[in-house]
Amino acid sequence: MKKSKYLIPAVLIVFFLFLWNCSLSHKSEIQTSPASSPRGDLIPPQPESEEDVQTVTEEKDQKSEDSLPEEGVPVEEKIDPFVMLEEALDAYQDSRLAWEKGDFDTALQALDEAYSLLLKLDLPSDSSLIQQKNELRLLIAQRIQEIYASQLTTVWNNHQTIPIAENESIEDVKYEIKEFQTRERKFFEEAYKRSGRYHQMIVEELRKVGLPEELSWMPLIESWFKVKAYSRAAALGLWQFIASTGYRFGLKRDRFIDERMDPRKSTQAAAKYLNELHSHFGDWTTALAGYNCGEFKVKRILRTQRPNYLDNFWDLHKILPKETARFVPRFIATLLIIRNPEKYGFNLPEPDLPIQFETISMNSPVKISALSKALGLKEEELNSLNPELRRQSTPNYEYTLKIPPGYRERVLIALNSLPTWIPPETTYVLHYVRRGETLSEIARRYRTSISSIARLNRLRRINFITPGQRLRIPTRATRINVSPRPVRKLIREGKKPIYVVKRGDSLYKIANSFKTTVEKIKRDNNIQSDILNVGQKLVIQTEMPAGATTYTVKSGDTPLEIARKYGMDLTTLLDINGLTYRSKIYPGQELWIISKNSK
Secondary structure (H helix, E strand, O other): OHHHHHHHHHHHHHHHHHHHHHHHHHHHHHHHOHHHOOOOOOOOOOOOOHHHHHHHHHHHHHHHHHHOOOOOOOOOOOOOHHHHHHHHHHHHHHHHHHHHOOOHHHHHHHHHHHHHHHHHOOOOOOOOOHHHHHHHHHHHHHHHHHHHHHOOOOOOOOOOOOOOHHHOOOHHHHHHHHHHHOOOHHHHHHHHHHHOOOHHHHHHHHHHOOOOHHHHHHHHHHHOOOOOOEOOOOOEOOOOEOHHHHHHOOOOEOOOEEHHHOHHHHHHHHHHHHHHHHHHHOOHHHHHHHHHHOHHHHHHHHHOOOOOOOOOHHHHHHHOOHHHHHHHHHHHHHHHHHHOOHHHOOOOOOOOOOOOOEEEEEOOOOEHHHHHHHHOOOHHHHHHHOOOEOOOEOOOOOEEEEEOOOOHHHHHHHHHHOOOOOOOOOEEEEEEOOOOOOHHHHHHHOOOOHHHHHHHHOOOOOOOOOOOOEEEEEEOOOOOOOOOOOOOOOEEEOOEEEEEOOOOOOHHHHHHHOOOOHHHHHHHOOOOOOOOOOOOEEEOOOOOOOOOEEEEOOOOOOHHHHHHHOOOOHHHHHHHOOOOOOOOOOOOOEEEEOOHHHO
């Protein structure tokens, strides 16, 4: 009985200990189970011994040290090239899905993202991923072309005429007629007079491609029929092409010519563009809106509207940009006035006569002013016939020059006697604007003018530049007469030769003056930075090499000529004088030389 008396409590105690141990084991499993992580993240296996704990801790500390960024250096996450390529492929696939759904904007944005990833993908020449990168680049280009081509629609009727009469009563058209009758009357009449020079040619070009002749009056509201008209949006010429659209429709632009100012070639480009726009939209009023602000902007607006809500331009124009909303009413007002000027109170002047000219092919650059003088013509006569010439000179490649009728023989004779004109090279350096910089500071730094920078970059607001903006800074192509270099003298502090840094000094200039090197100055003065402070004292150790004598540089000397003159190796001459192959020498500068006779 005694045994049974104590056996039952003992069994109970053992049982409860077993349950308690099981509960602890269960808690441990819960803490280490991947499924128990709040976000479902995998937790790495825990070390099984103290040695493992120490190893893991050391590795973690090492990784932490390695991951610390250097001071002032941004941390850039390194992405596996294969992963980046996969992301680009995913973006390309997203583009295809968006395109199939008719969401062209998203499709293009996805392609932009895919291509930006490719740009970041810097692969070695022997990488196995190069083939995939090139193929994806080609696929992106093909998809962009397909997206734009898919937006073209086939229109059963080309609408050889533009509906005008039924729009006469529209308030916006009435407003533009009143503007032409009052505030813009002088501009309108002068433009109509100028139109005679080009209107016949424009009509002929439009007829060739089957476009309505009424479109020939578009330049009146685009440019007032001025071939060199230039807008705030950098559009140029009779038809006001921006550079990218000009390139798109075959207008050449280089340092010699800009075909946006060529009346015939720009008209041919405009005809192609208008034909394409009509294919996009199916009616001329919407096509004209697309010509003014770009077809993509008009399409975006159309896609944001309810299906079948917009039937024509007049449903659309109130939500277009202000200038575009006025463009079509202005065009219709122009046609109404030209068709019946008396009705609207106009007595239009006699148009100028069409421009008459002959052409001659040439392939050498000749200044128009010199050619005009040789022909006994005013310079303006040849310039007006060839407005696309940007430098008032013919280019250095084959070019068809327009000349007054009957001047062919005289031009051929003159070209044989005129010298070839060598245009000055337009050289520039690129500068990326930093935070806090102003245009005047940049101009001073590069020794140029604010107006030169503004002109080269076509800046309209010289007091507004932004950080990161890329500027082309003009530099002089001609040789500059440099004033004599400042004389730098050493002083003695004890036995040490000391130079006191002055305003405008640099380590390079000081090293050149004292025939030493930047590295030696930094080493002798125990300095790491290349930045100097005014008043800073530098120890300059200059010892003439054994057997060396001094030579004073004369005008026209070069390091190579001096080395040959004294039988020296050029490298030796440069080394003992602290020069490099890019260093410049100047008259009056003293160099150490070691001639054969002095050895």
